[in-house]
Amino acid sequence: MPISGVLLDVGINHYLVLSALLFTMGMIGVLMRKNVIVILMSIELMLNAVNLTFITFSTYNANLNGQIMVFFVMTIAAAEAGVGLALAVAIYKKFKEVNIRFFEQLRG
Amino acid sequence: MMSAIFFYILATLILVFAYKTITANNPIHCALYLAITMINLAFLFFGLNAPFIGGVQLVVYAGAVMVLFVMVLMLFDLKSEIRAFSRGLFSGLLKIASAGLIFGILSNAIFKTGDLLGLASGGPGMPDPAGTSRDLAIMLFTKYLFAFEALGLLLLLVAVGAVAVSRIKGGTHAN
Amino acid sequence: MGSDIFEVGVNFGKMVLIFVMMVQIVPLLVWVERRGSAFIQNRFGPNRVGPLGLTQLLADAVKFIFKEDFLPEKSHRLVFYAAPIMALIPAALAFAAIPLSMPIEITQFEMLGSIWGPYRFVFQGYEIGIGIVFVLGVSSLAAYSLLMAGWASSNKYSLYGALRASAQTISYELALGLSLVGILLLFNTFNFQEIIVLQDKALAFSFFGQEVSLGWLPNWGVFYQPLGAIIFFAAMFAECNRLPFDLPEAEAELVAGYHTEYGGLKMNMFYIGEYGHMLVASALMVTFYFGGYSLGPWLTEETVNGLSQWIVESISPTIVYLMDIPFPESFAAIFEASQNKVNILTAFVFHGVFLGKVLIFLWLFVHVRWTLPRFRYDQLMDLGWKTMLPWALANTILTAIVVLVMRMN
Numbered sequence: 001m002p003i004s005g006v007l008l009d010v011g012i013n014h015y016l017v018l019s020a021l022l023f024t025m026g027m028i029g030v031l032m033r034k035n036v037i038v039i040l041m042s043i044e045l046m047l048n049a050v051n052l053t054f055i056t057f058s059t060y061n062a063n064l065n066g067q068i069m070v071f072f073v074m075t076i077a078a079a080e081a082g083v084g085l086a087l088a089v090a091i092y093k094k095f096k097e098v099n100i101r102f103f104e105q106l107r108g
Numbered sequence: 109m110m111s112a113i114f115f116y117i118l119a120t121l122i123l124v125f126a127y128k129t130i131t132a133n134n135p136i137h138c139a140l141y142l143a144i145t146m147i148n149l150a151f152l153f154f155g156l157n158a159p160f161i162g163g164v165q166l167v168v169y170a171g172a173v174m175v176l177f178v179m180v181l182m183l184f185d186l187k188s189e190i191r192a193f194s195r196g197l198f199s200g201l202l203k204i205a206s207a208g209l210i211f212g213i214l215s216n217a218i219f220k221t222g223d224l225l226g227l228a229s230g231g232p233g234m235p236d237p238a239g240t241s242r243d244l245a246i247m248l249f250t251k252y253l254f255a256f257e258a259l260g261l262l263l264l265l266v267a268v269g270a271v272a273v274s275r276i277k278g279g280t281h282a283n
Numbered sequence: 284m285g286s287d288i289f290e291v292g293v294n295f296g297k298m299v300l301i302f303v304m305m306v307q308i309v310p311l312l313v314w315v316e317r318r319g320s321a322f323i324q325n326r327f328g329p330n331r332v333g334p335l336g337l338t339q340l341l342a343d344a345v346k347f348i349f350k351e352d353f354l355p356e357k358s359h360r361l362v363f364y365a366a367p368i369m370a371l372i373p374a375a376l377a378f379a380a381i382p383l384s385m386p387i388e389i390t391q392f393e394m395l396g397s398i399w400g401p402y403r404f405v406f407q408g409y410e411i412g413i414g415i416v417f418v419l420g421v422s423s424l425a426a427y428s429l430l431m432a433g434w435a436s437s438n439k440y441s442l443y444g445a446l447r448a449s450a451q452t453i454s455y456e457l458a459l460g461l462s463l464v465g466i467l468l469l470f471n472t473f474n475f476q477e478i479i480v481l482q483d484k485a486l487a488f489s490f491f492g493q494e495v496s497l498g499w500l501p502n503w504g505v506f507y508q509p510l511g512a513i514i515f516f517a518a519m520f521a522e523c524n525r526l527p528f529d530l531p532e533a534e535a536e537l538v539a540g541y542h543t544e545y546g547g548l549k550m551n552m553f554y555i556g557e558y559g560h561m562l563v564a565s566a567l568m569v570t571f572y573f574g575g576y577s578l579g580p581w582l583t584e585e586t587v588n589g590l591s592q593w594i595v596e597s598i599s600p601t602i603v604y605l606m607d608i609p610f611p612e613s614f615a616a617i618f619e620a621s622q623n624k625v626n627i628l629t630a631f632v633f634h635g636v637f638l639g640k641v642l643i644f645l646w647l648f649v650h651v652r653w654t655l656p657r658f659r660y661d662q663l664m665d666l667g668w669k670t671m672l673p674w675a676l677a678n679t680i681l682t683a684i685v686v687l688v689m690r691m692n
Binding site for chain 1: 112173177200244
């Protein structure tokens with residue numbers, strides 16, 4: 001009795017709506033928050049919502065391409081988080097500031 | 109019936125913690141709530157017959173990326189923010205309205221095209237969950253080999269870049 | 284979860300039992316650790332309370348439970364209370380996914396006036412197709428409990444301990460994952476059950492088209508992957524924060540690291556998490572490299588089956604005879620001999636084998652802790668990144684080449 005596959009007979013629309021809600025929440029986070037790291041986290045939330053959509057379609061269509069795509073999205077998300085955090089740390093070390101508004105003043 | 113109950117429990121948890129992520133005042137609480145969201149999503153993937161992706165989600169997102177976020181935030185030692193959200197009533201309303209518009213478009217698209225796919229209620233699903241990781245590997249190393257190698261290169265560049273950025277001294281802002 | 288109420292009930296009961304087993308092994312391990320350290324250091328250890336000091340644990344438990352439950356000023360209440368609970372979750376989830384013995388086949392039987400269909404119960408919390416990835420993923424969550432505990436305490440030493448701990452956990456996870464790739468290449472599967480079944484025979488492999496077989500050795504992973512086994516075991520020490528790698532709680536430098544501010548039952552939960560992690564580490568080591576619950580050619584399933592058949596057939600009539608008078612007919616049927624009981628007994632014999640192997644590794648954990656001194660932090664990072672990671676990579680590449688050549692014919 002492997003535990004995978006226990007959620008299949010719910011219907012595809014449920015998953016898609018859940019994913020749309022998650023995406024919207026991530027978008028609100030990106031638009032409304034000030035802290036640059038929280039904005040990065042909201043972007044991760046949006047990427048996760050997209051991953052959920054890919055997995056849903058992949059499962060309901062019995063097509064593995066979606067899972068490969070999720071694999072790539074995860075790798076790119078990890079890379080993006082690494083660079084983003086390194087930049088945030090560099091700026092914080094210099095200016096003690098994480099407000100996204102402050103970043104507009106950086107020149108050069 | 110059982111699967112509906114499981115799905116609604118997981119979906120409620122995901123939505124509640126995602127909401128907490130974007131509204132919590134303390135950035136560390138945000139990061140921890142986001143980690144819980146991602147763990148729940150991983151279990152949703154297990155239930156969706158994609159166990160390998162679920163495991164990778166646990167290892168990469170919950171185990172590495174979010175730990176990195178939490179560590180960086182702890183190093184910053186930020187206090188709770190008094191104003192976590194950006195200013196401006198009008199622009200705030202505009203932002204929420206645009207997000208609502210996106211959600212409306214998405215859900216409209218979902219419900220309009222659900223019948224077109226012909227699998228709206230309990231589609232065929234994956235034939236063999238145990239075999240999927242093998243098939244996944246075969247696809248990854250044959251059809252998507254170039255993309256895979258490109259990603260490897262990207263990760264190398266990112267590693268070098270992250271080290272370079274975090275060691276920056278001087279520059280135009282040197283004081 | 285199951286097709287009818289009996290199967291669902293058994294599966295849920297199994298999960299609870301496995302969690303209780305993980306929690307209850309902790310006092311035993313604490314006793315072994317204290318007596319073992321005393322033995323190694325040539326002193327007595329706890330020997331006043333009860334025979335051999337065994338009830339010392341009970342006294343400790345009472346003390347832990349009745350201590351004052353305090354909260355440091357300026358700590359973050361929610362995170363502070365959540366951290367000890369978070370410490371239990373990864374170990375419990377990982378332990379429940381490891382098979383502790385062979386699956387039990389139950390044929391049809393009659394109970395409470397109805398027929399209950401044939402079942403197949405796995406001897407583990409839940410069977411999961413991609414066991415290795417799942418266990419790696421779940422145990423990578425252990426970093427959160429340390430980080431949460433250290434940060435929420437609002438204490439410099441705690442924060443240092445937490446940062447050290449999480450950096451160490453993340454660094455050693457790489458070597459840990461890479462050392463398992465060799466096992467994946469050899470056995471071609473993610474599933475624990477299949478890995479164990481593949482190891483349950485005499486050592487035999489084909490080498491350039493020639494069949495090599497050593498009948499007196501079992502087909503264990505350690506004979507193919509000695510380097511991988513060593514790297515895995517060392518990385519597991521780091522993951523458990525046990526002594527050569529216990530920088531996070533180095534008491535001479537950091538008071539007690541991330542759990543400085545914890546006391547009473549919350550402290551106890553951190554202990555349970557640590558020992559649970561040790562249990563998971565030993566169980567994984569046994570599963571990957573030492574044949575799991577099987578003993579290869581030394582103790583085959585037929586032997587055990589015959590033995591349990593004999594035991595069930597010779598004991599059951601006695602019990603039925605003894606129980607004759609006071610019990611109703613339906614209850615006496617429980618004690619009659621049947622194939623189901625033979626299967627259950629066989630599974631429990633192999634479970635005993637598994638526990639024996641796990642206990643050997645647990646003793647190794649204790650022995651190493653009281654033998655080796657602690658690393659310096661830079662030595663720790665050097666060992667992780669500059670020694671174990673390259674060796675694990677070399678092991679992976681070498682295994683891949685050898686497997687490719689040997690399967691080419």
